[in-house]
Amino acid sequence: MNLVNGEILGAKECDVVLEKLEQYILNTLSKERLSSEKVIAACGKVASELDVSEYMDIIRELGIDEALARRYIDDFRNAFGEERLRRRVEVELGSMVGGQVLPLGVLVHIAAGNVDGLPAFSVLEGLLAGNINILKLPAAEGGISVRLLTELIKAEPILAEYIYVFDYSSKDIEHMERLISAADAVVVWGGKEAVSALRRIVPPNVRLIEWGHKISFAYVTEQGITEKGLEGLAKNIADTGQLLCSSLQGIFLDTDDMDKVYEFCSRFLPILSRQLAKHAMKTGIGIKYQTALKLYAEELEGIYKNSRIFKADNCSLIAYPDKILDTSIQFGNAWVRPLPHLELLPVLRPYKNYLQTVGLLCDPSELQLLTDTLFKTGVVRICKGENMSSDHSDAPHDGEYPLRRYTKIVTVDEFL
Amino acid sequence: MNYGHRLFFKRDIYSLKKTDKLFHRAILENIEHHRNNCPDYAKILSRQGFSVNDVETIDDIYKIPVIPTLFLKNHALYSAPQKNLMLKSTTSGTSGRVSEMALDLSSAWRGLGMVLGTFLTHKIASPHPANYIVLGYQPSKRNKIGAVKTAYATTYAAPGIHREYALKDTGTEYILNMEGIKDALLRYEKRGLPVRFIGFPAYFMFLLRELIDSGIKLKLHPKSLILLAGGWKSFLAEEVDKPTLYEMSREILGLGGDRIREFFGAVEHPIAYFDCPNHHFHVPIYSRVIIRDLNMQPVGCGVPGMLNLITPMMTSMPFASVMTDDLAVMHPGEKCGCGISSPYFEVLGRVGLADIKTCAANASELLDIKKGGAL
Numbered sequence: 001m002n003l004v005n006g007e008i009l010g011a012k013e014c015d016v017v018l019e020k021l022e023q024y025i026l027n028t029l030s031k032e033r034l035s036s037e038k039v040i041a042a043c044g045k046v047a048s049e050l051d052v053s054e055y056m057d058i059i060r061e062l063g064i065d066e067a068l069a070r071r072y073i074d075d076f077r078n079a080f081g082e083e084r085l086r087r088r089v090e091v092e093l094g095s096m097v098g099g100q101v102l103p104l105g106v107l108v109h110i111a112a113g114n115v116d117g118l119p120a121f122s123v124l125e126g127l128l129a130g131n132i133n134i135l136k137l138p139a140a141e142g143g144i145s146v147r148l149l150t151e152l153i154k155a156e157p158i159l160a161e162y163i164y165v166f167d168y169s170s171k172d173i174e175h176m177e178r179l180i181s182a183a184d185a186v187v188v189w190g191g192k193e194a195v196s197a198l199r200r201i202v203p204p205n206v207r208l209i210e211w212g213h214k215i216s217f218a219y220v221t222e223q224g225i226t227e228k229g230l231e232g233l234a235k236n237i238a239d240t241g242q243l244l245c246s247s248l249q250g251i252f253l254d255t256d257d258m259d260k261v262y263e264f265c266s267r268f269l270p271i272l273s274r275q276l277a278k279h280a281m282k283t284g285i286g287i288k289y290q291t292a293l294k295l296y297a298e299e300l301e302g303i304y305k306n307s308r309i310f311k312a313d314n315c316s317l318i319a320y321p322d323k324i325l326d327t328s329i330q331f332g333n334a335w336v337r338p339l340p341h342l343e344l345l346p347v348l349r350p351y352k353n354y355l356q357t358v359g360l361l362c363d364p365s366e367l368q369l370l371t372d373t374l375f376k377t378g379v380v381r382i383c384k385g386e387n388m389s390s391d392h393s394d395a396p397h398d399g400e401y402p403l404r405r406y407t408k409i410v411t412v413d414e415f416l
Numbered sequence: 417m418n419y420g421h422r423l424f425f426k427r428d429i430y431s432l433k434k435t436d437k438l439f440h441r442a443i444l445e446n447i448e449h450h451r452n453n454c455p456d457y458a459k460i461l462s463r464q465g466f467s468v469n470d471v472e473t474i475d476d477i478y479k480i481p482v483i484p485t486l487f488l489k490n491h492a493l494y495s496a497p498q499k500n501l502m503l504k505s506t507t508s509g510t511s512g513r514v515s516e517m518a519l520d521l522s523s524a525w526r527g528l529g530m531v532l533g534t535f536l537t538h539k540i541a542s543p544h545p546a547n548y549i550v551l552g553y554q555p556s557k558r559n560k561i562g563a564v565k566t567a568y569a570t571t572y573a574a575p576g577i578h579r580e581y582a583l584k585d586t587g588t589e590y591i592l593n594m595e596g597i598k599d600a601l602l603r604y605e606k607r608g609l610p611v612r613f614i615g616f617p618a619y620f621m622f623l624l625r626e627l628i629d630s631g632i633k634l635k636l637h638p639k640s641l642i643l644l645a646g647g648w649k650s651f652l653a654e655e656v657d658k659p660t661l662y663e664m665s666r667e668i669l670g671l672g673g674d675r676i677r678e679f680f681g682a683v684e685h686p687i688a689y690f691d692c693p694n695h696h697f698h699v700p701i702y703s704r705v706i707i708r709d710l711n712m713q714p715v716g717c718g719v720p721g722m723l724n725l726i727t728p729m730m731t732s733m734p735f736a737s738v739m740t741d742d743l744a745v746m747h748p749g750e751k752c753g754c755g756i757s758s759p760y761f762e763v764l765g766r767v768g769l770a771d772i773k774t775c776a777a778n779a780s781e782l783l784d785i786k787k788g789g790a791l
Contacts (some may be wrong), residue, residue, distance in 0.1 A: 293739065293767055302463060
């Protein structure tokens with residue numbers, strides 16, 4: 001689906017638009033700058049009037065689990081809330097000393113991710129920073145983004161000329177290059193493949209803003225183990241289904257002794273099981289089968305990996321003797337591995353560009369050294385287990401403030 | 417290896433009851449063979465605490481440790497020396513990772529018995545010459561995908577006069593040969609010989625749409641056959657609605673649902689399942705099918721679960737009992753009404769959420785680091 005000036009267009013009409021794109025943009029740029037307050041008010045309206053059942057239908061049609069769908073919608077409402085957006089603008093763009101913060105101009109967003117409304121969300125961040133936004137839709141996203149953006153335009157018609165959506169395939173190099181030629185910066189979301197493909201077509205002088213996939217884990221020292229701390233880790237696993245980039249995938253223990261690892265698993269398993277019984281996201285039957293199948297396959301992998309599985313009714317912990325950072329089976333199935341603190345840097349450094357959040361359980365006396373070492377490995381956020389995925393509106397994402405990345409700081413001499 | 421050979425050359429391919437004893441002996445013989453020849457398989461059996469004594473009758477075969485295809489995509493297990501392997505295949509790899517499969521002489525011999533039994537029972541084999549439309553890749557030395565070989569092998573079920581391929585090998589690459597297919601169909605119609613189509617339902621649908629767009633309408637020989645590899649290989653993105661497909665085929669080719677036959681098999685379980693006149697996949701004597709719940713326990717008819725396929729066919733690889741990543745349900749044979757007494761299964765879809773993309777880094781990216789990193 002293509003969206004230009006608030007209207008849905010067919011492929012042929014889009015070609016005409018593309019011919020005149022530069023002219024349209026000049027026209028918009030010559031007008032008064034977009035105020036973030038107008039964007040925020042429109043978002044508030046969309047969030048409060050959101051027809052949940054309609055979105056549930058679309059997401060269901062994409063074959064997505066209902067519990068996940070509900071979670072996405074909640075997240076989305078949260079992110080579009082007026083309070084939160086106002087706070088973000090204040091924190092991310094306010095208090096600039098020695099310059100003025102202005103939009104970059106035109107952002108081209110290349111979004112992956114098919115259900116979380118992420119493409120629309122990326123555009124929203126661009127709007128908040130005052131940019132004109134051109135969104136290239138990911139394949140098979142079910143029309144969620146266009147619907148949201150259309151509603152945003154309905155709530156605030158001024159936004160119409162700040163939002164373009166095109167449905168070209170990433171492989172359609174000719175059209176992609178056309179779009180990119182209009183951009184001050186290209187924003188790309190997605191895995192390694194998506195980013196590398198884009199790097200080949202973005203010219204060297206155009207800014208490329210990457211939001212890559214990330215992974216998070218817990219680090220636990222012997223002195224740091226408390227019932228409450230462990231509950232916090234379990235809570236993150238239960239609440240997020242281990243699906244987010246900030247979700248705990250596994251736990252590294254500050255030890256080289258596998259017996260200690262097994263001991264930890266025996267202690268943590270009932271805590272995890274209890275939390276899951278209380279809070280688990282309700283997953284559909286398809287996910288339950290997939291998880292059971294993966295867990296069973298992992299059981300067989302034991303003949304190669306020398307791993308040991310600790311199983312409860314609703315969850316599992318797999319103890320591995322190796323020192324690898326890995327995605328978990330998810331949905332209540334985490335790994336546990338030994339990693340003495342002296343080896344943190346050499347073992348985790350190769351993953352530097354993937355590291356995000358660490359849930360840390362340690363003694364206060366160990367805190368300084370551990371946080372310092374973890375940041376050196378590439379980690380950008382350290383917190384208690386229960387806060388790993390909590391939404392702090394003023395917290396940076398992946399070590400950056402998105403809105404700041406979408407702006408520039410300009411200065412003018414004092415002429416008078 | 418006597419029990420296995422005997423099983424695969426039985427003529428009455430749907431009388432499960434009569435072959436229960438033989439199947440039981442053959443599967444135990446097969447497991448013993450793999451245990452002795454595949455050290456990794458032996459390790460799995462012992463890790464799962466399995467003993468052949470646990471399988472006293474055919475009703476106990478669910479106790480045989482199941483190997484998920486997910487596991488086989490990471491590990492190629494062989495029970496025969498490399499020099500004895502022939503007919504190597506890989507899966508078409510919809511998930512990116514591929515499974516390997518290779519037959520040794522003994523597995524291939526059983527496969528031949530099965531193909532004969534199946535083709536004769538389903539009257540697929542015919543002495544009358546036919547022209548072929550293969551909706552897939554032209555075989556070549558470079559292409560090891562299992563489906564190519566199945567498609568090619570199937571073109572020998574009736575003597576072939578001419579074969580036209582949808583994806584033609586130019587020597588360096590494959591090109592879509594839609595014009596060639598259209599020309600061939602027009603020629604085939606004039607010749608008046610039966611035509612045989614072989615391919616996936618989605619490809620066949622694509623062909624029909626192409627013919628509609630080009631304004632081509634044919635009346636092919638009424639003994640013509642359309643053989644479609646169905647089941648879990650169907651393309652989920654464009655699920656083909658069967659009645660619609662049959663109706664389009666009748667309209668465009670003059671061949672309705674009664675001339676369309678579906679079959680499927682998996683690389684890890686190379687048993688040919690052909691559909692009956694009511695388009696159901698009944699279990700033949702060569703295999704047994706068990707549906708399992710979340711705890712890997714077997715469930716009865718009518719209850720959906722994971723699809724576990726058991727066969728003693730393979731001597732080259734320990735694929736005695738494999739679990740696909742499909743959800744399926746069993747039905748009693750009598751429910752079908754076609755006269756075949758053996759139960760049939762219906763594939764409901766794949767497990768899980770393969771299509772969901774979340775922001776958590778995926779395993780393959782991290783794996784690259786693991787391989788490249790100094791860990």
